[in-house]
Amino acid sequence: MIVCLLIDDDQDDQEIFSMALxxxxxxxxxxxxSNGILALEKLKAKKPLIPDYIFIDVNMPxxxxxxxxxxxxxxxxxxxxDVFMYSTSSDEKMIEKSKALGAKDFIVKPPGLTLLTEKLLQVFSKRAG
Known part of the structure; x- marks a missing residue:
C-alpha cells in the first residue's frame, strides 16, 4: 500500500487531491x-507516520x-x-529554493481533477519504473 501525506490548509484542495488518488x-x-505543525506532530509521534510521498502546500498559516x-x-x-512542493504559485525562485532544500519536485496545482490525476499518475509511475 502506498501512503501519502498531503499538507494543505485548503479544504477544497484536500478533497480534489483525495478524489484524484x-x-x-x-x-x-x-x-x-491542514498545516505544517500538525503534519510534524504526526511525523514525530511515538508511532510516527512514515509516508512514501509527502506533498506540501507552499502558502499555509x-x-x-x-x-x-x-x-x-x-x-x-x-x-x-519523496517530498513534493504543491502550490498554485509557479514562482521560479520558489521552485529553485524548494529543490535546493531537498524537494524532489515542485508541482503547480493543475486546474481540475483530470489534470491533477494525470500529474499524480506521472509522480507514482516514476518511482515504480
Missing amino acids: EDINRDIQCIMA KMNGIECLQEIQKLDHLKHA
Whole structure:
C-alpha cells in the first residue's frame, strides 16, 4: 500500500487531491494535515507516520511549506520519502529554493481533477519504473 501525506490548509484542495488518488488507485492511503505543525506532530509521534510521498502546500498559516520542508528533511525516518512542493504559485525562485532544500519536485496545482490525476499518475509511475 502506498501512503501519502498531503499538507494543505485548503479544504477544497484536500478533497480534489483525495478524489484524484481514488481515480488512480483505491489502495493509496492519504493522510491529511491542514498545516505544517500538525503534519510534524504526526511525523514525530511515538508511532510516527512514515509516508512514501509527502506533498506540501507552499502558502499555509502557522508554518509555511518551506519551513515545513526544512523540518521534514531533519527526520531520518523520512529519508526514503519523496517530498513534493504543491502550490498554485509557479514562482521560479520558489521552485529553485524548494529543490535546493531537498524537494524532489515542485508541482503547480493543475486546474481540475483530470489534470491533477494525470500529474499524480506521472509522480507514482516514476518511482515504480
